[in-house]
Amino acid sequence: MADMTGTPPRGRRGTRPSGEERESAILATAERLLEEDRAIQDISVDDLARGAGISRPSFYFYFASKDAVFLALVDRLVAQADAGRGDLLDRLSEDPAARWREGLHVFFETFGAHRAVARAGAQARLTNPEARELWAGVMENWVHDATLAIDSERARGAAPPGQPARDLAIALVSMNERVLYATFAQDPPAVDEAHVVDVLLSIWLGAIYGAPSGP
Amino acid sequence: MADMTGTPPRGRRGTRPSGEERESAILATAERLLEEDRAIQDISVDDLARGAGISRPSFYFYFASKDAVFLALVDRLVAQADAGRGDLLDRLSEDPAARWREGLHVFFETFGAHRAVARAGAQARLTNPEARELWAGVMENWVHDATLAIDSERARGAAPPGQPARDLAIALVSMNERVLYATFAQDPPAVDEAHVVDVLLSIWLGAIYGAPSGP
DNA sequence: CGAGTTTGTCAACACGCTGTTGAGAATTGA
């Protein structure tokens, strides 16, 4: 869903680096600067341009704005997250706890692998409408899958009735996002990276299979 | 809720409004602009100054920066949150579910009463080191109380052992923050305001009293 | 190979924001 610039691959050696190389250089620079723990607002267009070896006006040939660069990075991460999610739902009757753990682990791995980008995304979500929509879409996918899984477990009698499955799913997925953010950014109070999946799992299991307290 | 110019001490008519009046006017303007769903970055020092009836340089007589104004607002909210928290812990054996619900309700009320400020605080946390510390302090207080309460419930045999109480508390308090933020900001996917306390409660109860799944 | 199109580049500019300076007006207190 990210880039639609078709720029074909005609690359000669020795000439000035062109097209996609420059675009990639900008993206790589952006991710590198984020990994130095700098916030989006502390990175200027000039930083990105210089990092990619071009002038500031040239930057605008490739991206419409600074935000567009970070949005492209988040876009990439989001694609990975969606790909990794796979079919969490399909085989949950085998071994529910192990299945759920697997799902949480995908979450953990996806955001952990590019934590700097994840951090930037969580930040951009609060200031950029496009980023908010992008992020909302990902969350919605996770919530949707989790809702189906909870309803399915209830239908087969493995989980008791309780609060609406979708509401539980929203709260649990939101928890994952916030807790993993704190863990990866080491933003206290945070759970240790080694335990975080187990802690989240125990809450998911308690919420889904534990004592009902619904209306 | 906007107008808090309480005409303090030496107020003569006709003279220029002075000192605390001006400071209050700046704070009131800041909260009003936040309530118009504007982000901190979309509010300029000039907006605050004009809203308070002074020039931009005069603004700097009262506050060191734009962030200092919002920090003062968050500070106020934080004080309320700490005050409202009270002694959640002391009487939990009477009726655990009702007690926990009460605690969640305080959370809900505190952030709901000044949701625009809460939203700004959650945003400032990501960009401003002082705001981050302030917020971390509040979170830590909630986490601390919840940790003691969980350990206490385990000690008297009302709750089974499981993940470390502090880790559970961190995850649950983080969930509260994130879920209430989404609900109040209507940032999808979000739980409906009318159900959100019940949904959160069922997860807290499931996590604390539900089936153990320890390491 | 050479003329025209496409692609990429950047100096210079326009504008908006933050934060500072220094001159001076209003108010207070003796």
Added chain:
DNA sequence: TCAATTCTCAACAGCGTGTTGACAAACTCG
């Protein structure tokens, strides 16, 4: 009434974004 204190703002300095228009390099096609 006169000086200290408190408060105010025009003007300035500086940095960031985004735009313009002139120009260069590479590709295309006769």
